Amino acid sequence: xxxxxxxxxxxxxxxxxxxxxxxxxxxxxxxxxxxxxxxxxxxxxxxxxxxxxxxxxxxxxxxxxxxxxxxxxxxxxxxxxxxxxxxxxxxxxxxxxxxxxxxxxxxxxxxxxxxxxxxxxxxxxxxxxxxxxxxxxxxxxxxxxxxxxxxxxxxxxxxxxxxxxxxxxxxxxxxxxxxxxxxxxxxxxxxxxxxxxxxxxxxxxxxxxxxxxxxxxxxxxxxxxxxxxxxxxxxxxxxxxxxxxxxxxxxxxxxxxxxx
Amino acid sequence: xxxxxxxxxxxxxxxxxxxxxxxxxxxxxxxxxxxxxxxxxxxxxxxxxxxxxxxxxxxxxxxxxxxxxxxxxxxxxxxxxxxxxxxxxxxxxxxxxxxxxxxxxxxxxxxxxxxxxxxxxxxxxxxxxxxxxxxxxxxxxxxxxxxxxxxxxxxxxxxxxxxxxxxxxxxxxxxxxxxxxxxxxxxxxxxxxxxxxxxxxxxxxxxxxxxxxxxxxxxxxxxxxxxxxxxxxxxxxxxxxxxxxxxxxxxxxxxxxxxxxxxxxxxxxxxxxxxxxxxxxxxxxxxxxxxxxxxxxxxxxxxxxxxxxxxxxxxxxxxxxxxxxxxxxxxxxxxxxxxxxxxxxxxxxxxxxxxxxxxxxxxxxxxxxxxxxxxxxxxxxxxxxxxxxxxxxxxxxxxxxxxxxxxxxxxxxxxxxxxxxxxxxxxxxxxxxxxxxxxxxxxxxxxxxxxxxxxxxxxxxxxxxxxxxxx
Numbered sequence: 001x002x003x004x005x006x007x008x009x010x011x012x013x014x015x016x017x018x019x020x021x022x023x024x025x026x027x028x029x030x031x032x033x034x035x036x037x038x039x040x041x042x043x044x045x046x047x048x049x050x051x052x053x054x055x056x057x058x059x060x061x062x063x064x065x066x067x068x069x070x071x072x073x074x075x076x077x078x079x080x081x082x083x084x085x086x087x088x089x090x091x092x093x094x095x096x097x098x099x100x101x102x103x104x105x106x107x108x109x110x111x112x113x114x115x116x117x118x119x120x121x122x123x124x125x126x127x128x129x130x131x132x133x134x135x136x137x138x139x140x141x142x143x144x145x146x147x148x149x150x151x152x153x154x155x156x157x158x159x160x161x162x163x164x165x166x167x168x169x170x171x172x173x174x175x176x177x178x179x180x181x182x183x184x185x186x187x188x189x190x191x192x193x194x195x196x197x198x199x200x201x202x203x204x205x206x207x208x209x210x211x212x213x214x215x216x217x218x219x220x221x222x223x224x225x226x227x228x229x230x231x232x233x234x235x236x237x238x239x240x241x242x243x244x245x246x247x248x249x250x251x252x253x254x255x256x257x258x259x260x
Numbered sequence: 261x262x263x264x265x266x267x268x269x270x271x272x273x274x275x276x277x278x279x280x281x282x283x284x285x286x287x288x289x290x291x292x293x294x295x296x297x298x299x300x301x302x303x304x305x306x307x308x309x310x311x312x313x314x315x316x317x318x319x320x321x322x323x324x325x326x327x328x329x330x331x332x333x334x335x336x337x338x339x340x341x342x343x344x345x346x347x348x349x350x351x352x353x354x355x356x357x358x359x360x361x362x363x364x365x366x367x368x369x370x371x372x373x374x375x376x377x378x379x380x381x382x383x384x385x386x387x388x389x390x391x392x393x394x395x396x397x398x399x400x401x402x403x404x405x406x407x408x409x410x411x412x413x414x415x416x417x418x419x420x421x422x423x424x425x426x427x428x429x430x431x432x433x434x435x436x437x438x439x440x441x442x443x444x445x446x447x448x449x450x451x452x453x454x455x456x457x458x459x460x461x462x463x464x465x466x467x468x469x470x471x472x473x474x475x476x477x478x479x480x481x482x483x484x485x486x487x488x489x490x491x492x493x494x495x496x497x498x499x500x501x502x503x504x505x506x507x508x509x510x511x512x513x514x515x516x517x518x519x520x521x522x523x524x525x526x527x528x529x530x531x532x533x534x535x536x537x538x539x540x541x542x543x544x545x546x547x548x549x550x551x552x553x554x555x556x557x558x559x560x561x562x563x564x565x566x567x568x569x570x571x572x573x574x575x576x577x578x579x580x581x582x583x584x585x586x587x588x589x590x591x592x593x594x595x596x597x598x599x600x601x602x603x604x605x606x607x608x609x610x611x612x613x614x615x616x617x618x619x620x621x622x623x624x625x626x627x628x629x630x631x632x633x634x635x636x637x638x639x640x641x642x643x644x645x646x647x648x649x650x651x652x653x654x655x656x657x658x659x660x661x662x663x664x665x666x667x668x669x670x671x672x673x674x675x676x677x678x679x680x681x682x683x684x685x686x687x688x689x690x691x692x693x694x695x696x697x698x699x700x701x702x703x704x705x706x707x708x709x710x711x712x713x714x715x716x717x718x719x720x721x722x723x724x725x726x727x728x729x730x731x
Contacts, residue, residue: 056686059678080685089686096683100701109697110687146701163687 006031007071007204008055008171014065015054024050026229027066032171032204037197039207039215041240042226043248048208049093051226052175055206056090057083070171085114087170091160091177093208098147103159104129106147107166114167132165136192153180161192168196171204178214190217212244227251288348293341295319298444301347305413305447308420318433318443325437331592331623332561337535340507346445346478402460408453409464412480415451422453426484430513430569431541439539442478442511449479449510452493456486456517463492463525463711477507483514485522485548494711495526506533508559512540516548518572523551527714529721530558532589538564546572546601553709556591557584557721565623567596570604570632577606582706582718585618585650586725594624594655599635599665610641611703614650615726622671623655630661638668644702645675646695646726696723 008031015025024047032038042048054061055068057080068076075083098106107129112120129143136158148156157177164172174193178186194217197203207218215223215237223239224231225248232251233239287304289297298319302312327334402409408419416423433443452464485491508530516522522542530536536559542550552566568577579595597606612620622641643652654671676698684694700707700719707715 056682058682079691080682081688081690084686084688092683092686096677096679098680098684098698098701100704101697106684106687106697109689109693110684113688113690113693167687 005072007034008032008206009069010051010055010066011068012066013051013054013063013068015050015061015063018060018062023064024061024229025054028226028229028231030224030231032206034170034204035202036222037205037207037218037220038222038224039209039220039240040224040226040231041209041212041243043252044210046226047229048226049175052090052173052206052208055083055173056080056088081113084167084169089164089167089169089172091157091164091172091174093175093177093179095148095151095156095160097149099149101147102144103147103162104143107163110163111166128166132162135165135195136162137188138162154182154185157181157185157189158192161189161196165192165196168200169203171206173206173208175208176210177207178209178211186214187217190214193218212240215240225251288345291343291345293319293322293346293441293445297346301445301447304347307416310424311416314428314433315444315446318440321434322437322440322444325434325440328437328563331563331621332590334535334561337507340535344507347447405458405460406455407458407460408451410451412446412449412451412482415482419451419453422484423451423482426513426515427482428513430515430543431511431539436539438509438537439511442480442509442539446478446480446511448477449481449512450483450493450495451481452483452491454483454485454489454491454520454522457488458486459490460492463494465494477510479510481510481512483512483522483524485514485516485520487517488519489517490521492523492525494714495524506531506535508534508536508538510538510540512538514540514542514550516542516544516550516575518546519548520545521549523553524566525553525710525714527555527710527718527721528558528562530562532558532560532586534559536562536564538562540564541567541569541596542577543569543571544575544577547574548572549576549578551578551580552595553580553706554593554595555582555706555718556593557718557725559589559591561590561592563592565594565596565625567598568606569598569600570606570635571600573601573603575601575604577604579606579608579610580706580709581608581610582703583610583612583620584722584725585612585614585620587616587618590619590621592621592623594622594641596625597627597637599626599628599632599637599662602631602633602635604632604635606635606637608637608639608641609705610639611644611706612642612652613644613646613699613702613722614652615646617649619651619653621653621655623657625657626659626667626669628660628662628665628667632662633664634666635662635664636666639670641671642702643671643673644699645673646699647676692727696726699723699726 010028010030013025013028016023028051040048050061054063057078063076067074070086070088108120108125111125130140133140133142138158148159151159160177177189181189207214207220220237223235223237225233225239227248289300295316298315302315410418431439433440483493514522514524528536544550550568554564554566556562556564566579570577577597581593581595583591583593585591591612594610595608597608599606608624610622612622614620620643624639626637626639628635639656641654645652652673656669658667660667676695680698681691681694684697685691689697699722707718710718
């Protein structure tokens with residue numbers, strides 16, 4: 001029975017934009033077991049990216065109801081850094097630029113934060129970084145570039161996966177990682193994610209995506225359709241394939257669109 | 261690197277260098293400024309007649325000039341000036357060997373982390389304790405090359421002709437009220453002469469420290485970089501914290517001869533109750549380069565605009581300026597470049613960080629004289645605001661009398677954004693660590709120009725100042 005207790009359990013989650021009267025999540029239920037890959041698909045404005053940000057603790061949203069537990073612990077009161085240290089990782093849809101801070105310096109600081117009082121071994125860190133960059137087919141000089149500053153869309157996404165590879169989360173939330181990637185970049189990113197999973201089969205992944213395309217490379221166990229702040233359908237990979245053919249029309253009521 | 265703990269070990273809320281050791285002065289003037297005080301200073305230093313005349317004339321000019329009504333708030337300054345001692349001398353003689361330096365002064369240096377570096381690496385530190393050089397050693401190599409690195413007093417005594425030729429020529433007494441004040445009461449500072457063609461790999465370093473309550477410091481530095489020479493002068497300042505206002509007004513004059521390359525680096529971390537009004541200027545001759553690297557962290561009010569007067573064809577001036585303003589502080593800083601000859605080039609990069617009720621102002625003057633053909637200049641000023649209450653403003657004055665000039669000016673103001681903080685925190689960093697990393701990134705273009713130990717110190721000082729700015 002212990003085996004089946006979910007790593008992430010979301011019950012009736014409701015949330016709005018922090019300073020506005022704009023309800024985005026209207027009762028989301030979701031359970032992820034360790035090692036599973038789930039995909040949430042949905043049209044623009046359905047709330048799927050918001051869900052990912054709320055799980056990571058984004059201050060721009062306010063939870064108005066429901067609960068989220070990670071490994072059995074309520075995480076809604078935890079700060080983003082505490083969630084990260086507990087093993088949650090968000091790969092950003094729009095990674096943020098940090099001018100003047102090199103990727104190596106950034107990752108070293110992040111890894112030091114994760115290792116707490118124990119001093120990070122700089123040689124081990126350097127080896128880890130080089131190994132993961134090689135896996136993601138990144139040039140070693142990339143480590144010295146300022147974080148996301150002047151990066152192409154593909155470079156930004158690859159940098160997110162690099163961080164994920166170094167931080168080795170238990171739960172990876174991947175927010176539209178496929179957007180803005182050409183097919184070559186998409187394949188490299190997907191290959192990297194699959195490799196991470198081979199090394200660490202217990203890693204749970206929640207993919208947020210608009211398109212089926214990514215799911216050709218990262219195979220989900222479960223696919224959920226989100227519309228207007230609710231999960232409206234769940235099933236296996238076939239759900240995604242059907243969406244590819246039919247679109248979201250059948251899920252969207254006539255009055256849709258007010259949520260932008 | 262566990263930053264939190266490092267920061268805590270160092271004592272968070274206290275001004276880091278705010279210790280006070282027992283005063284042991286030998287001679288000081290009465291409080292306030294008067295002709296009597298000026299005469300006493302000059303007599304005490306056993307100066308030649310011309311210097312006494314120079315000082316007395318400067319005092320007249322000082323008294324005739326009104327208090328500036330621009331820049332920062334100087335309304336409380338006159339009261340301060342009436343109370344402070346304009347001259348204090350801690351010891352009767354200059355020390356040439358470390359063993360001769362009194363223990364309490366060594367103790368002060370130790371707290372500043374000086375002796376190790378000094379003894380083992382920097383054989384040639386001229387360190388200023390209170391108003392005068394008490395310890396001053398010169399690397400043998402420099403002696404052999406004919407480099408002069410003395411206290412300003414010894415410069416006047418030992419090299420009178422050289423001294424007289426250049427003293428007061430870069431910054432005339434009447435330039436501004438505080439250059440006049442300094443000219444009347446100057447004490448301490450460095451005299452540097454680099455002979456033609458001499459290149460120095462190790463920076464010349466002076467460490468300044470004000471250590472007596474209500475004492476103004478009026479250091480005067482004169483540097484001559486001879487033709488084709490190459491050198492770097494580094495000055496760092498810290499002052500203990502006191503509850504009453506204090507005052508610092510230095511004058512730095514630099515002559516950069518033809519084809520010479522000179523850099524002047526200063527990181528100033530005055531205590532937060534100090535007025536810091538400094539005039540620093542260079543005259544840059546044909547195909548020579550002058551670089552100012554100017555960091556201002558402490559003080560209540562700083563008004564400081566390092567200047568390059570590009571008077572020779574092909575001269576280059578470069579100003580890098582960094583300022584940090586915390587609660588109750590105003591940094592009014594920037595730079596001044598005068599293009600007075602053809603094919604001169606210049607660049608100003610200014611970066612400021614403001615937090616709490618702090619205010620950072622960029623004030624810059626860029627002048628291209630008629631006939632300074634093909635002058636090129638680029639000015640970039642970036643301000644980073646840590647929170648909602650911090651303020652920044654920009655006063656770029658540009659005066660162009662030459663059609664062929666190419667001038668670029670760019671100013672940005674950024675706020676530490678919620679998205680940036682969230683991004684870093686989502687990678688496991690605390691809000692404080694995230695903020696420190698963003699600030700380090702912001703100043704990186706300037707920090708990378710500093711000698712390593714100064715870059716580390718700059719980052720650490722800013723982290724200490726930032727502490728308590730979040731949450």
